[in-house]
Amino acid sequence: MAVLVNRDTRVLIQGITGSQGAFHSGAMLEYGTRVVAGVTPGKAGQKVHGIPVYDSVKQAKEEHDVNASVIFVPARFAADAALEAIAAELDPVVVITEHVPVKDEIKVIHAAKRKGVTVIGPNTPGIITPGAKQKLGIMPGHVFSHGEVGLMSRSGTLTYEIAAGMTNENLGISTAIGLGGDPCVGLTPIEAVKLFQKDKDTKALVLVGEIGGDAEERAAAYIKEHYDRPVVGFIAGRTAPPGKRMGHAGAIISGSTGTAASKIQALNKAGVEVAKKPSDIARLLDEMI
Numbered sequence: 001m002a003v004l005v006n007r008d009t010r011v012l013i014q015g016i017t018g019s020q021g022a023f024h025s026g027a028m029l030e031y032g033t034r035v036v037a038g039v040t041p042g043k044a045g046q047k048v049h050g051i052p053v054y055d056s057v058k059q060a061k062e063e064h065d066v067n068a069s070v071i072f073v074p075a076r077f078a079a080d081a082a083l084e085a086i087a088a089e090l091d092p093v094v095v096i097t098e099h100v101p102v103k104d105e106i107k108v109i110h111a112a113k114r115k116g117v118t119v120i121g122p123n124t125p126g127i128i129t130p131g132a133k134q135k136l137g138i139m140p141g142h143v144f145s146h147g148e149v150g151l152m153s154r155s156g157t158l159t160y161e162i163a164a165g166m167t168n169e170n171l172g173i174s175t176a177i178g179l180g181g182d183p184c185v186g187l188t189p190i191e192a193v194k195l196f197q198k199d200k201d202t203k204a205l206v207l208v209g210e211i212g213g214d215a216e217e218r219a220a221a222y223i224k225e226h227y228d229r230p231v232v233g234f235i236a237g238r239t240a241p242p243g244k245r246m247g248h249a250g251a252i253i254s255g256s257t258g259t260a261a262s263k264i265q266a267l268n269k270a271g272v273e274v275a276k277k278p279s280d281i282a283r284l285l286d287e288m289i
Contacts, residue, residue: 002129003175003195004092004118009134012066013038014073014081016048021072024138025049031141032133037064057088070094070136079104086117094136095121105184112186119186125156125178147172150196153208154179155236161278169282174202189219197227204230204289206281211237212258217266224270230288232281233267233274235260
């Protein structure tokens with residue numbers, strides 16, 4: 001019924017005493033997430049929403065056996081925070097922070113691969129499993145309902161819009177993952193497809209991509225050869241001019257690669273129905289499952 005996050009997930013918030021960490025940890029608690037500890041160096045002994053704060057991930061893990069982390073620290077400290085969580089083998093590590101330097105992103109991704117830890121983000125809205133009432137991040141939980149469709153997206157706001165449209169059509173979600181909009185992210189689309197493939201309760205998949213890079217094309221190639229459940233796609237940025245960044249740091253077209261047309265063509269060749277508008281996704285799913 002879930003990918004990466006379930007009822008056994010015990011969450012640590014890194015940067016819990018900051019404005020964003022404090023606000024969103026409260027929202028996570030209200031949703032039902034098992035937030036059990038927070039970390040801000042130098043703030044040990046404080047409490048945020050009743051959650052005890054520690055100086056280090058190691059201390060928090062010793063006291064509360066946390067097994068996942070959400071990071072709300074400023075960009076210049078995000079890599080160190082993620083590396084600390086990875087060293088403690090928390091999994092997943094969800095990096096909400098945007099504007100993380102690319103060299104730092106690469107360092108974190110390599111460290112996570114060595115440890116076998118899943119990093120989601122940076123620049124992600126997080127991950128949510130409605131059936132377990134667990135969300136790790138900033139997603140508005142009320143638009144997500146429990147069901148059998150996996151949702152993976154490079155766009156945060158599109159994730160919310162599509163989830164709301166599915167909920168309105170009584171199509172629920174097993175797990176929704178915000179992959180992040182940066183050029184370098186931990187969990188890639190093809191890796192997310194593989195995770196959903198292993199989940200027997202995910203009966204269909206929605207893949208939301210955008211211009212820039214070739215991650216969607218590679219995911220399409222994998223889907224064509226290995227994934228036999230219904231898939232609906234959507235690619236944002238159809239009208240974006242070449243060479244112009246649109247929103248996310250990763251959303252930029254270079255030459256003939258990374259265009260909406262190339263991604264849509266690859267998905268179509270893989271047998272994936274590609275919606276023209278986000279509002280079409282629920283209708284296409286309804287026809288397929």
